[in-house]
Amino acid sequence: MLCIFFAKTSNEVTNQEIANIFKEIAKFLEIDGVDFKPYAYEKAAFSLESLKENVGEIYRNGGNKALREISGIGKNLADHIEEYLKTGKIKIYEQYKKRLPVKMDELMRVEGLGPKKIKVLYQKLGVKNLRDLEKSVKKHRIAPLFGFGEKTEKNILQGLEFLKQNKGRSLLQDIMPLSFEVLKKLENLREVQKVSLAGSLRRKKETIGDVDFLVVSENSEKVMDFFVNLPGIEKVWGKGKTKSSVHMRDGFDMDLRVVPEKSYGSALQYFTGAQDHNIATRKIAIDKGLKLSEYGVFKGSKQIAGKTEEDVYKAIGLKWMDPEIRENTGEIEAALNDKLPKLVKLKDIKGDLHCHSNWNGGENSIEVMAKAAMALGYEYIGISDHTKFLRIENGLNEKQLLQQKEEVEKLNTKFGKNFRILHGCEANILNDGSIDIKEDVLVKLDYVIAGIHSSLKMPKSEMMARIEKAMKNPNVDILAHPTGRIVNQRDEYQLDFDKILKIAKETGTILEINSSSRLDLRDLYIRRAKAEGVKMIINTDSHQKEQLSLMDYGVWQARRGWAEKQDIINTLPVEELLKYFK
DNA sequence: GCCGTTTTCGGCCCGACTGTTTTCAGTCG
Numbered sequence: 115m116l117c118i119f120f121a122k123t124s125n126e127v128t129n130q131e132i133a134n135i136f137k138e139i140a141k142f143l144e145i146d147g148v149d150f151k152p153y154a155y156e157k158a159a160f161s162l163e164s165l166k167e168n169v170g171e172i173y174r175n176g177g178n179k180a181l182r183e184i185s186g187i188g189k190n191l192a193d194h195i196e197e198y199l200k201t202g203k204i205k206i207y208e209q210y211k212k213r214l215p216v217k218m219d220e221l222m223r224v225e226g227l228g229p230k231k232i233k234v235l236y237q238k239l240g241v242k243n244l245r246d247l248e249k250s251v252k253k254h255r256i257a258p259l260f261g262f263g264e265k266t267e268k269n270i271l272q273g274l275e276f277l278k279q280n281k282g283r284s285l286l287q288d289i290m291p292l293s294f295e296v297l298k299k300l301e302n303l304r305e306v307q308k309v310s311l312a313g314s315l316r317r318k319k320e321t322i323g324d325v326d327f328l329v330v331s332e333n334s335e336k337v338m339d340f341f342v343n344l345p346g347i348e349k350v351w352g353k354g355k356t357k358s359s360v361h362m363r364d365g366f367d368m369d370l371r372v373v374p375e376k377s378y379g380s381a382l383q384y385f386t387g388a389q390d391h392n393i394a395t396r397k398i399a400i401d402k403g404l405k406l407s408e409y410g411v412f413k414g415s416k417q418i419a420g421k422t423e424e425d426v427y428k429a430i431g432l433k434w435m436d437p438e439i440r441e442n443t444g445e446i447e448a449a450l451n452d453k454l455p456k457l458v459k460l461k462d463i464k465g466d467l468h469c470h471s472n473w474n475g476g477e478n479s480i481e482v483m484a485k486a487a488m489a490l491g492y493e494y495i496g497i498s499d500h501t502k503f504l505r506i507e508n509g510l511n512e513k514q515l516l517q518q519k520e521e522v523e524k525l526n527t528k529f530g531k532n533f534r535i536l537h538g539c540e541a542n543i544l545n546d547g548s549i550d551i552k553e554d555v556l557v558k559l560d561y562v563i564a565g566i567h568s569s570l571k572m573p574k575s576e577m578m579a580r581i582e583k584a585m586k587n588p589n590v591d592i593l594a595h596p597t598g599r600i601v602n603q604r605d606e607y608q609l610d611f612d613k614i615l616k617i618a619k620e621t622g623t624i625l626e627i628n629s630s631s632r633l634d635l636r637d638l639y640i641r642r643a644k645a646e647g648v649k650m651i652i653n654t655d656s657h658q659k660e661q662l663s664l665m666d667y668g669v670w671q672a673r674r675g676w677a678e679k680q681d682i683i684n685t686l687p688v689e690e691l692l693k694y695f696k
Numbered sequence: 697g698c699c700g701t702t703t704t705c706g707g708c709c710c711g712a713c714t715g716t717t718t719t720c721a722g723t724c725g
Contacts, residue, residue, distance in 0.1 A: 143697095150708055154697040157708095188698050226714090228723050263716055474709095504725080508709060567725070568712065 126345035127170050128292075131363060132198055133159040134219070135207055136191070141218050141229040142210040154186070161186040164660055173199055217243040224273035225604065226266065234259065248274055276605060283321035284366045285601055287667055290315070292364065293325045296344060303340060305333040308378055312385035316437045318670035320601050320633050324367035326385055334372040341370045377409045379422040384408035390442035398446070399430045406430060438673040457673040458652075462685040466662055467496030467536065468563060468594065468626065468653030473518055474499040474508045477658035480518075481525055484535050486659035494688045496536040497522065498563050503542040503550040512555040515539060519558060534688050536560040540594055545569050547583025549590065556589035561695045563626070565594030566607065574608035581614060585623045591695040592624045592651060595634040611639055618648045622696060624683060627675075629654040629668030630661070640675020649694060650677065651684050 140155035161184060162169065172180050173196065181192035194204050214236060220243055221232045235241040238259055239250045250256055251274065257267040293315060300309045306329055310316070313326035331337045338358045342350045351359035351367070359369045373381040384392060385408065399406035404413055410420025411429040419429035427434045432449040436457050439445045448454045469483055470476030478486070480497050487495035499518070500509040510518065522537040529535070538561040542550045549556065549564060556562050564584050572580065584590055596614060597606035618625055625643055627650050628634045635643065635650070643650055652668035654661055672682060679685045683694050 148697095151697050153708065154699095157698080186698070190697060226723070230722060261715095261717070261721075265715060269715095504711090570724095571714095 126168065127199055128346050128363065129162045129165050129169050132169060132195055133162040135198070135204060136162070136194075138218055139204075139207055139210065141222070142214065145214070145229045145233050155191075158186040158191050164658070169195055170199055215242060220244055221247065223277055223603070224270060225276070226269045226273055231262075234261065244274065244277065283323055283602070284364075286315070286318060286320055286322055286670075287664070288364070289322050289325060289366055290667075292346065292362070293368075296325075296368070297327065299344070300327060300329060300337070300340075303337065305331050305336045305340075307331060307375065310382055312382060313387065316386045317388065317440060318438050318674060320636070320671065322366070324369060327368070327370040328378070328382055328385055329370060329372050330375045330378050331372050337372060338370070341368075373408075375421065376417065377420045379424070379426045380406070380410045380420040381408045383423050383426050386437050386440060388441050391440040391445070394442045394446050395427075395430060395432070398432070402430060404430060436673065438670060439676060455676045455678050458669060458677050458679050458682050458685065460666060460669045461491075462679045462682070463492070463652065463665055463669065464687060465492045465494035465496065465536075465684050465691070466654050466656065466665060467538065467561065467592070467651060467684060468498050468540065468628070469495055469656045469662070470499050470540075471497050471518075473497075473514065474504075474510060476656075480521060480535065483656070483659055483662075484525060484529065484533065486662050488533050490662060490665075492533075494534040494536055494691075496538050496561065498538040498540045498561075501539050501541045501551050503544065504567055509542075509550075510539065512552050515551065515555055516558070536688070536692075538563055538591075540565055541590075542567050543580060543584040545572075545580065547580040549584065549587060553589060560692070561591040562589050563592040563594045564590040566598060570598055570604075570607055572608065574610065577608050578610055578613055581609065582617055585614075585617045585621050588696050590623060592626055593618070594626050594653075594655075595628045595632050596625050597634050597636070597639070598632075599634060599636070600632050611642070615643060615646045615648055618643070619646055622649075622694070624694060625650050627652045627668050627672050627677075627682075629664045629666075629671070633667070633671050635671075635675070637671060637674035640672055640677055644675065644677055644681045649683050650681055652682055653684070 136155045136159035140152040143152045143155065165184065169181070178192050178196050181187055181195050182189065187195070198204050214233060216232060216236050218232065221227055224247065235247065235250070239255055241247050241250055247270065251267060251271050254267065256262050256270060257264050293311060297309065297311055300306050308330040310328050311326065312328045314322050315325055329337055334355055338353050341358050342353050342360055346362050346364065347360045348363040349361040351361060357369065357371050359367060361367050371381070371385070396406045399411060404411055410417040411426055412418065419425040424434045432446065433452065433454055435445050435449050435454055438457065445454065466487060471480045471483055472478055476499070483497065484495050502509045502511040519537050522535050526535055538559050539551065540563045543564050543566045544550055585593060597609060597611070599606040617623065625635060625648060627640065629652060640650065650672070652665065652672055654664045654668065656662050683691055
């Protein structure tokens, strides 16, 4: 029976795979100067990415016609998908790749490089990948090129250096969904008694090297068979009795280890790490005349613990601690002194205050967003659309904000007492620190989020003066994505975070933990904010209702920063929450 | 290439910023 199951799924094509190809075709079309088609391909890619069902499944059940029912997919793109499902290739994509055989997605990750510059670099210098690019930069061959120059060359060099720091690590958000799916499949396997994620994924680090699974099983061979035949695998590195490794088409590795039940807890403790945490815990064991390894806690040759993590920690005199804080940054001392934090949980969150509607760049109406928030069990949602300076996002002006306020009020009457829509906005902090919406309108909103969306490369002193002025604005309640970094993509602005904390404390400005790929603040900053008593809020920055569920990632980030329920204001009921706004 | 209370053609979020070709192409959000 198992064999039939594998035969059906082992060649399963993921939606992401096709989405990635569409995105790349869009880039090729852009290079050719084709109008609007790139947009269509991008849109289709986005649609595939947010699709719940698998495209292969849809095709098997409803054929080409069913594909065309997916939003953004018409006749041509449905044919492309069908072609890929049948042959593993898309002809026009192969042709484009032949004409311009460069690692587009790799090169595009360098800030400042787009499709057209990449084409020139290939044609003039033969640059195909990051390594070629680095060689050309070092030989100063880029600056003399027509359309380039000294500054462009310098920017490329900086972009390359930034990428190097993050080499080989994937975003937690990109890896988590598939890892969770595999975990669920392993849980459902009859041969599996226990299974858990381990490694940096269990610690919810923002970037992940590879995915680790730990399994207890009396039939490890069957488990390994199952593992190396999972859908989405590109290559099997190795298959053994206790360890197997595979490389996924999405570009990361997964390891599975089978361990004996008596060592499950100690193995979990060991493989969850971090390394510094393990070194510290082993040292504590040695001090007590014990030995801690992935096989258990031993007194001489006698195993005294190992079956569960709780036992392992207890045996060396520590309380069990949440994986997110196991970095040897004070958690061991806290565990020894019974001062471990009670980390905030997803179920503590009562609402999401950074949500966009279709009044600007968002996809859904205020009502749909509100209902989605209700379905998540929230007590409130805050609608905070972009304001007028951001033309691209169709930012709202004063008049539109007031019209929107009327709609929010109507909906609130409709929903009654059980749910509340708060009305805010995500206003822009202009270069001089002023806000792009007039004060008499700002005061009519329930709250104001302010963020920087332009002139990101200001020198530190100017940037800080700008942020300080915005935070001191009596209408600004929340500072959105306070550092401006995007994980693996962009460094933070030139800023002085201690000064931001000081101003936040003085002015009562709330700092935002952004759940999207920005993950502002980083864990260390959250800890510092908590230590200073600065309040934070966890928001998703959702542009469509499905993104509301990304709250997990913000909560995990907060947990890595030792945040407790009382540090996060959207754990409060709405009336209490409102007291924190100026 | 997709889509339709603009429905089989004609629209499609587009302005700011950067650096360079000094008038605007490419990139970003």
